Amino acid sequence: xxxxxxxxxxxxxxxxxxxxxxxxxxxxxxxxxxxxxxxxxxxxxxxxxxxxxxxxxxxxxxxxxxxxxxxxxxxxxxxxxxxxxxxxxxxxxxxxxxxxxxxxxxxxxxxxxxxxxxxxxxxxxxxxxxxxxxxxxxxxxxxxxxxxxxxxxxxxxxxxxxxxxxxxxxxxxxxxxxxxxxxxxxxxxxxxxxxxxxxxxxxxxxxxxxxxxxxxxxxxxxxxxxxxxxxxxxxxxxxxxxxxxxxxxxxxxxxxxxxxxxxxxxxxxxxxxxxxxxxxxxxxxxxxxxxxxxxxxxxx
Amino acid sequence: xxxxxxxxxxxxxxxxxxxxxxxxxxxxxxxxxxxxxxxxxxxxxxxxxxxxxxxxxxxxxxxxxxxxxxxxxxxxxxxxxxxxxxxxxxxxxxxxxxxxxxxxxxxxxxxxxxxxxxxxxxxxxxxxxxxxxxxxxxxxxxxxxxxxxxxxxxxxxxxxxxxxxxxxxxxxxxxxxxxxxxxxxxxxxxxxxxxxxxxxxxxxxxxxxxxxxxxxxxxxxxxxxxxxxxxxxxxxxxxxxxxxxxxxxxxxxxxxxxxxxxxxxxxxxxxxxxxxxxxxxxxxxxxxxxxxxxxxxxxx
Numbered sequence: 001x002x003x004x005x006x007x008x009x010x011x012x013x014x015x016x017x018x019x020x021x022x023x024x025x026x027x028x029x030x031x032x033x034x035x036x037x038x039x040x041x042x043x044x045x046x047x048x049x050x051x052x053x054x055x056x057x058x059x060x061x062x063x064x065x066x067x068x069x070x071x072x073x074x075x076x077x078x079x080x081x082x083x084x085x086x087x088x089x090x091x092x093x094x095x096x097x098x099x100x101x102x103x104x105x106x107x108x109x110x111x112x113x114x115x116x117x118x119x120x121x122x123x124x125x126x127x128x129x130x131x132x133x134x135x136x137x138x139x140x141x142x143x144x145x146x147x148x149x150x151x152x153x154x155x156x157x158x159x160x161x162x163x164x165x166x167x168x169x170x171x172x173x174x175x176x177x178x179x180x181x182x183x184x185x186x187x188x189x190x191x192x193x194x195x196x197x198x199x200x201x202x203x204x205x206x207x208x209x210x211x212x213x214x215x216x217x218x219x220x221x222x223x224x225x226x227x228x229x230x231x232x233x234x235x236x237x238x239x240x241x242x243x244x245x246x247x248x249x250x251x252x253x254x255x256x257x258x259x260x261x262x263x264x265x266x267x268x269x270x271x272x273x274x275x276x277x278x279x280x281x282x283x284x285x286x287x288x289x290x291x292x293x294x295x296x297x298x299x300x
Numbered sequence: 301x302x303x304x305x306x307x308x309x310x311x312x313x314x315x316x317x318x319x320x321x322x323x324x325x326x327x328x329x330x331x332x333x334x335x336x337x338x339x340x341x342x343x344x345x346x347x348x349x350x351x352x353x354x355x356x357x358x359x360x361x362x363x364x365x366x367x368x369x370x371x372x373x374x375x376x377x378x379x380x381x382x383x384x385x386x387x388x389x390x391x392x393x394x395x396x397x398x399x400x401x402x403x404x405x406x407x408x409x410x411x412x413x414x415x416x417x418x419x420x421x422x423x424x425x426x427x428x429x430x431x432x433x434x435x436x437x438x439x440x441x442x443x444x445x446x447x448x449x450x451x452x453x454x455x456x457x458x459x460x461x462x463x464x465x466x467x468x469x470x471x472x473x474x475x476x477x478x479x480x481x482x483x484x485x486x487x488x489x490x491x492x493x494x495x496x497x498x499x500x501x502x503x504x505x506x507x508x509x510x511x512x513x514x515x516x517x518x519x520x521x522x523x524x525x526x527x528x529x530x531x532x533x534x535x536x537x538x539x540x541x542x543x544x545x546x547x548x549x550x551x552x553x554x555x556x557x558x559x560x561x562x563x564x565x566x567x568x569x570x571x572x573x574x575x576x577x578x579x580x581x582x583x584x585x586x587x588x589x590x591x592x593x594x595x596x597x598x599x600x
Contacts, residue, residue, distance in 0.1 A: 087482050088482040089483070182387050183389070183525055184523075185525040186525045189525070205484075206507070206520075209523060215597075217523070218521070218523050218597065223484075223509060224485060225486045225489070254600070257600040258600050295600075297515075297517040298517075298519075299598070299599065300557040300558050300561055300595075
């Protein structure tokens, strides 16, 4: 089923305690769409500058990702993020952020995108997210992400968005910030009270908590000793989750839970190398194999 | 089956962001034995002073906990801990610590304790833990806890202990400190290489990771919105775990996993009120009911 993602497309420079990478492929829409491409076809919308390497677009297209909605701004520069991970790989510091072409991004979707059934509004300004949503009135399932910056700077827009989406995924510190409550179980329920039918709080290496109408549950992360670069884990989680829902064309509670598990496992591969390197090295059957291990891990 | 715990018996003063309690019943051996008493009979060894309220001993005995090994020092004062929890209830600060009678504690076990099959060496000096172990040569399963203070101050004694125990439970920051590795999956395996057949890393609100000979798995905490006081959660976890193993008189991988789940759930009740208040309000059937919810939560 058609799945659309609108979000950032970036060149990332990442420093970990042991290694460095310069200007590697990144951005929320990129991680999301690559992760989702294990499950379904994806249409990506975003913006890049003239400096965007053609091979990145080719890579995405080789995965069946439709890049018709990827605007290329002549004379513009691609969004750049530079960050550094601390020793424990959980905390990170943004060393530099250049919005570049993202600053003036107008999320105008191609006509072919507008009849999508599944829509993911990746991290971005609530104003942009709402504008995107207006173009996809018929979507059956709309899920959004957000971040601390917009919770602080565009709270009203975000609250308006929350009334119009089916689901929200956000990380633990963002949930605490949005609700001013430090208990994640309470925080998740408060966010659900703001509008979304379901809320997923991502806890990085500690997994995710789901809040639905009739159930709250926690799924742990898959324990991996090879955390090389956590960048994009949250977007890969969302991509795996939405990709699976679109593949199954269903989002009842049972399918949602399986989707959360697939999101968890997709993210567990992403962190095992820089950029999309690890995801490029695996196939769907590797995800399914890890799913079997994960199910076994959680049964007793 | 006979289960022995040797550890601290304390009067705790606890401050949370919203409430305060003075001189309430606490200590690792107390939380452990009360938690284990849902599953089996427990023999407790520890030390208190003359100021120890008789009703605390009566409470423990009412649960079938054998307190023959609880030494009462005439003229002595009971170990006291005073702590304060921060807003998010995860971080805490020790405001005052008075070892009192614990400073000269000699863990000499009553004869009736020495033929135990299950032994838990709660948090304490490795010298004391080794001395206790020497008195229970026939124990079939010996599990220890430790803490940052002893990892720093008695590392050699701790390493000697690790060669002689079957299992170690410790929390995430302690595992990182002991191994100088910030990846918990690697850290757990390194600790296992130091001797224990299995290692459990407790992650508080994020659950626990198990490292055994043939498997590594994560069990999440049970999501509770009512975290009132986290004191004793780790000891209740160990008590629920060891209590279940002693009840089943088995510690094969399958039973160990069930035991970890029961430990998780016992701890989830402990944090819902101060001291032992919540555990006093529940029965075994409440644990079993939560176990059903927990199994359902983890299956998909």
